[in-house]
Amino acid sequence: MNKIIHLKIRELRLKQKKTITFMADKLYMTPAGYSLKEAGKRKITTDELEKIASALDVTPKYFYEE
Incomplete structure (x- = not known):
């Protein structure tokens, strides 16, 4: 996966004020x-x-857009 995708995930998660624990629960993994x-x-x-896209209310395509 592209490194930019990881940054976009983090940026969007923080913008939506969702915690790492919230996201981990959605992916059935530990924080x-x-x-x-x-x-x-x-x-x-x-x-x-x-699953990440769903938790953040976007489509997976969002993470590939510039």
Whole structure:
């Protein structure tokens, strides 16, 4: 996944005032595991990107737009 995608996820999550714990719950993982994905230290799968997009009320396409 593109590093910019991780930055967009974090930026949007913070803008919407959603916590790492909230996002981790939506992806059925620990907050620590989610944090590593958002930081770009672990890959985000297509399925996970779809869940992230849903939790943030956007489409996965949003993360690829410039």
